[in-house]
């Protein structure tokens with residue numbers, strides 16, 4: 001009999017990608033316990049399942065895969081000590097997060113052309129955001145003390161980044177090492193932000209101290225917030241959400257293409273671990289942003305671009321669904337349950353390169369800009 005592979009219910013296409021080398025059974029990620037593991041040989045999770053000795057020490061699991069970029073929910077040292085195989089899916093939904101940021105800017109009517117952007121964490125996600133914004137003609141500075149400082153044209157200190165018009169946070173959640181990120185953006189950092197600054201938080205909620213954020217935002221009505229991640233998920237603070245220009249339930253990386261890429265990358269890793277045949281082309285994180293810098297956009301052309309971006313990704317609906325949930329919930333449990341439901345039932349969102357706008361904009365610069373973003377006009 002084929003080995004049992006337990007797969008989170010929120011991982012699409014698992015049957016397609018895993019069933020030729022195992023029996024797939026689904027589980028609800030947030031509630032998985034040691035007693036549910038049975039004779040599973042592989043466990044495939046998302047970020048809501050804490051994988052550690054408590055969950056696995058009495059199990060037969062020999063491989064853990066997470067169809068996510070982030071790994072802060074996994075005790076990797078313990079897995080290594082037990083010789084349990086492990087793989088994450090680096091970069092699988094990086095392009096989805098880039099498109100989230102672009103759609104959020106479009107929805108908030110932030111014309112990126114003459115603004116300065118600071119990117120905290122310049123890995124697969126932050127690096128792609130950096131390149132996408134530079135390609136669109138924005139001025140970008142990165143802060144990432146752990147990478148080669150020549151990797152991007154302009155790197156600076158955290159203060160340099162905090163002095164920009166827009167600050168995009170894409171650092172992972174870490175609690176140790178020389179540069180831990182937990183609460184790295186707290187009251188002092190928030191008070192440094194320039195008047196009218198816009199903060200985009202799409203890494204992990206606890207990189208930003210949410211209590212400080214609420215306090216500072218109440219004192220500084222000039223600041224604008226775009227929040228996809230929350231320090232105490234699945235709970236969302238109603239007061240903080242009310243202060244956000246855009247608030248979404250941790251779905252920046254939830255394009256259909258990004259999620260399926262995660263499934264494919266982990267099925268490839270498991271097949272390699274077991275020496276099984278791979279059921280599809282080997283997966284990679286495919287998107288290479290174009291390097292051409294488009295022509296400057298007139299304000300009318302920018303509006304054409306904005307409209308097409310928002311037709312492709314209706315971020316307003318993501319924001320509205322979260323507000324409906326949080327504003328109508330009668331208890332903390334309601335919010336937590338609803339948050340997970342919004343994520344489980346997330347609509348199929350295709351990336352820009354798979355959506356053909358109905359109207360081709362008449363303006364050449366608008367068309368070039370959209371092509372730079374990946375829209376397939378030609």
Ligand SMILES: NC(=O)C1=CN([C@@H]2O[C@H](COP(=O)(O)OP(=O)(O)OC[C@H]3O[C@@H](n4cnc5c(N)ncnc54)[C@H](O)[C@@H]3O)[C@@H](O)[C@H]2O)C=CC1
Pocket residue numbers: 069070071090091093094097120121122123124125126127143144145146147170171172173174179180181184202203204228229250251252253254
């Ligand atoms: N909102 C969402 O839906 C999603 C959120 N994420 C989050 O974004 C994080 C980043 O993703 P990737 O870029 O793909 O990861 P990555 O591992 O490729 O890059 C992370 C970068 O952050 C840098 N970094 C670490 N500590 C730092 C610090 N103290 N200050 C500044 N930079 C620091 C690292 O050097 C690295 O270059 C993930 O760990 C995950 O938590 C990822 C995908 C979707």
Ligand SMILES: O=C(O)C(=O)[C@H](O)COP(=O)(O)O
Pocket residue numbers: 010046047048067068069070071093250252253254343
């Ligand atoms: O890849 C990551 O890291 C993410 O944050 C995911 O996009 C979030 O997905 P879940 O694993 O929390 O469903």
